[in-house]
Amino acid sequence: METTAPPGPSAAPPFPQPRACPYQPPPAYEQLGAQGPLSRVSLFDGRVVWFVTGYPEARQLLADPRISADRQRPDYPAVAPRFQAEVAKRLVLIGMDPPAHDEHRRLLNPDFSRKRVASLRPVVQAIVDDHVDRMLRTGPPADLVRDFALPVPSRVISEVLGLPHEDLEFFQDASRRLLQATTGPESQEAGRELIGYLDALATRRRTEPGPGLIGRLAREEVATGRLSHADLVQIALVILVAGHETTASTIALGAITLLDHPEQLARMQAEPDTVPAVVEEILRCVAVTDLAGVRVATADIPVAGQVIRAGEGVLLSATMANRDGRVHQDPQAFDAGRTGRRQLSFGYGIHQCLGQSLARLELEIAFSTLFTRIPTLRLTVPADRLPTRPPGSGTVQGVNEMPVTW
Amino acid sequence: MSADGPADALVTADREACIGAAQCAYSAPAVFDQDEDGYVLVRDPHPGPHEWDALREAVDLCPVQAIRLSGTADGA
Numbered sequence: 001m002e003t004t005a006p007p008g009p010s011a012a013p014p015f016p017q018p019r020a021c022p023y024q025p026p027p028a029y030e031q032l033g034a035q036g037p038l039s040r041v042s043l044f045d046g047r048v049v050w051f052v053t054g055y056p057e058a059r060q061l062l063a064d065p066r067i068s069a070d071r072q073r074p075d076y077p078a079v080a081p082r083f084q085a086e087v088a089k090r091l092v093l094i095g096m097d098p099p100a101h102d103e104h105r106r107l108l109n110p111d112f113s114r115k116r117v118a119s120l121r122p123v124v125q126a127i128v129d130d131h132v133d134r135m136l137r138t139g140p141p142a143d144l145v146r147d148f149a150l151p152v153p154s155r156v157i158s159e160v161l162g163l164p165h166e167d168l169e170f171f172q173d174a175s176r177r178l179l180q181a182t183t184g185p186e187s188q189e190a191g192r193e194l195i196g197y198l199d200a201l202a203t204r205r206r207t208e209p210g211p212g213l214i215g216r217l218a219r220e221e222v223a224t225g226r227l228s229h230a231d232l233v234q235i236a237l238v239i240l241v242a243g244h245e246t247t248a249s250t251i252a253l254g255a256i257t258l259l260d261h262p263e264q265l266a267r268m269q270a271e272p273d274t275v276p277a278v279v280e281e282i283l284r285c286v287a288v289t290d291l292a293g294v295r296v297a298t299a300d301i302p303v304a305g306q307v308i309r310a311g312e313g314v315l316l317s318a319t320m321a322n323r324d325g326r327v328h329q330d331p332q333a334f335d336a337g338r339t340g341r342r343q344l345s346f347g348y349g350i351h352q353c354l355g356q357s358l359a360r361l362e363l364e365i366a367f368s369t370l371f372t373r374i375p376t377l378r379l380t381v382p383a384d385r386l387p388t389r390p391p392g393s394g395t396v397q398g399v400n401e402m403p404v405t406w
Numbered sequence: 407m408s409a410d411g412p413a414d415a416l417v418t419a420d421r422e423a424c425i426g427a428a429q430c431a432y433s434a435p436a437v438f439d440q441d442e443d444g445y446v447l448v449r450d451p452h453p454g455p456h457e458w459d460a461l462r463e464a465v466d467l468c469p470v471q472a473i474r475l476s477g478t479a480d481g482a
Contacts, residue, residue, distance in 0.1 A: 063471070109426040113444030341433070341467060352427045352469040360432075 012048045015041035015315065016079065016290065016395050022383060023257045023285045024332065025319045029053070033320045037304045041315065045084075049077050049313030053320035055327045055342065057304050058292060062316055062349035066299040069351055071095035076296050077313030080394045082184060092234040094242065094351065101350065104235060107221060108354055111160060111213045117357040120159065124362055127155045128369045136373070141380060144402040145252050148370065150176055153247035156362055157240055162212015163201070170197065179245045191237075198236045202229060213239070243355050246288050249398035250359070251366050254282040256383045256402070257334055258367065264336050269371055278336045279363045284322045284343035285334050290395040292318035292344035293351065318344040376406045412477030415453055417461065419446040423472040430473055434460035438473075446472065 017026040025033075032039040037054025052058045061067055070076060071083075071091050078084045093104050110116065131152055135142045142148070154172045163171055174193045181187035198214070205218035206229075214236055221227035258265040258278075268278045293316040301308045308314060322343040323331035346353035353359065371377065379386075379402065386399040417437060419430070426444035430437075437457055439447045453461065465473045 063469070105425060109444035110442065113426060113442065114428050114431055114440045115442060116444075340463060341429075346427075348469045350425055350470060352425065354426075357428050 012040035012042045015043060015049075015051065018388065019397060020384065022253050022386070022388070022397065022399060023260075023334070025323065029317065029320055033317075033323070037324075038306055043077060043079060043313075044081060045078065047077060047313060049315055050308055052314060052316045053324070054304065055321040055324035055344070058316040058318075058321040058344055059348050060303060061295070061301070061308075061314060062293055062344075062347065062351070064301060064349075066297060066301055067295045067314065068097050068298050069095060069101075069293065069295055070097045073296055075311045075313070077294055077315070079291070079294060079315070082187075082394070090234070091238065092231055093238050093354070098350065104231070105350075105354065107217060107227065108213070108235065108239075111216070112354050112358055114357050117361055120156070120358065121361060121365070123159055124156055124365050125369070127152055127159075128365050129373075132369060132373050140405040142404055144255060144377075144404045145248070145399060146401070148366075149248045149251040149255075149402070150179070150244075152251065152366060153244050153362060156247075156358070157243050160213055160243075160358070161236055161239065162205075162210055162215045164210075167197070167201075175240060175244055178241070179248070194240070195233060195237060198240075199229075199233045202232050202236065239355070242353075243358070245396055245398070247359055247362055249288040249396060250282065250286055250363060252399055252402055253286045253288060253397060254279075254363065254367060255370070255377075256379070256386075256399070257282055257285060258371070259377075259379060260383065261334050264334065265371060268336070268367070269375060272368060272372075274336060275364050275368045276360070277338070278367065279360055280341050280343070281334060281336045281338055282363065282367075283345045284328075284338070286397070287318040287322055287343070287345045288397045289345065290317070290319050290397055292316040292321065292347045293349075316344070318347075374406045377404055378406065379403065380405050413455060415455070415458070415461070415475060415477040417448050417451050417453060418474045418476075419448050420472040420474075421445050423470045425470055427469050429467040429469065430464040433464040433467060437461060438464060 013028050017028050019026050032051055033053035037052065037057040039051045040048050041051040042048050052061060093101060131148050135147050151172055154175045158168055158171055174190050177190035178187055178194060181190060202214055202218050205215045206223050217227060217232050222229050222232050268274055295314045297308045297310050297312050297314060299310050322345065325331050327342050346356045381403055387401050389398055424446045426440065428440060430446060431439055434457060437450050437453045439449050441447050461475055465475055
């Protein structure tokens with residue numbers, strides 16, 4: 001086994017860097033990817049961590065039990081200052097290792113099974129139709145982020161969680177403020193309001209019947225002592241954040257990608273059977289979370305002729321692994337004709353996205369309905385002028401606004 | 407990408423390892439399904455050779471390597 005001396009920070013460009021095109025990697029990541037499957041980047045606090053751009057190498061590491069997702073470990077890397085806040089460190093499901101992770105995942109899997117998701121199809125279709133109706137009634141123009149991409153997933157999550165209808169307006173407003181906040185205090189305030197709300201609802205549901213995930217877990221798991229009330233509130237918040245921002249951004253950036261590829265959009269409009277393949281290619285290209293995982297090695301791990309040492313941070317780049325030339329031909333091209341579904345946008349290993357079946361359903365219905373009912377939809381400003389997330393907010397990609405007409 | 411699988415293919419899935427990602431049911435819906443709790447069910451443990459490509463995709467994409475394929479031909 002060959003080992004290499006770690007390169008100094010001069011060889012490690014800063015991470016994260018902004019995308020120029022909303023569905024393509026920044027040029028600096030492309031350069032790193034061209035050097036090999038493993039390279040190094042520097043984080044805001046000066047720490048140098050591994051940057052994994054190869055698809056098989058990223059999969060190997062994400063499946064390795066010697067790699068930890070535990071955000072409470074002192075050596076866990078923070079990719080943005082806000083992740084250093086104590087409140088960000090105890091993150092159920094996403095930021096935990098087995099066995100706690102596995103216990104929570106087991107509790108949640110039934111709510112995201114294919115059967116449960118299939119039963120939501122008419123609900124999701126009605127929500128999407130409702131928002132298209134409103135756009136057609138009040139526009140053109142419209143803001144596709146405000147009027148469609150953000151509210152659709154928020155309504156779907158409120159169904160999954162089982163929120164009362166009279167709370168929808170508060171929930172949508174607070175979720176939007178949480179995700180679109182441009183300052184730390186703004187996002188903290190919205191987060192506090194949502195936690196307070198979910199806390200009160202989870203308390204009420206212990207004794208009062210109610211639908212959805214919160215009702216079921218409150219009665220079956222919290223009331224019987226198998227799950228703590230605090231963990232239920234955390235679980236609800238994690239599902240909200242993980243399922244809302246990612247889906248909303250994929251709808252917005254996916255629509256931009258389709259509008260940039262009118263031939264493939266026309267084919268999707270003419271052949272509804274191709275929508276699932278279009279969604280897979282959008283997931284591969286857009287990779288809204290940018291990273292398939294942030295991890296720390298708990299032992300020395302050999303990979304691709306190098307050794308990741310215990311205690312070293314590891315960023316797994318979905319954006320780059322999805323464009324591995326060893327896996328995909330012409331990997332930069334948006335091509336809905338691809339097969340094999342090899343992409344890491346939902347991650348890999350035990351943490352692979354819990355809600356991926358629901359996400360696929362939402363995306364399929366959102367794109368097919370939007371472009372069938374508003375076939376002439378188009379942006380009123382060039383895609384590269386759309387306001388993106390403020391630098392330093394993290395790695396989730398997205399646009400804050402998307403003015404459209406038809 | 408066409409491949410003829412063995413006539414005696416045997417498909418098994420490790421339900422203890424399964425995390426309910428449903429990749430297999432997307433890749434090969436004639437062979438795999440999920441139970442009410444979201445865990446893998448092998449609907450057809452002896453699928454015909456025409457399922458081989460879909461099965462190999464299912465094995466490849468399972469995030470926890472919970473699916474095993476066996477048969478006398480390599481199907482490559």
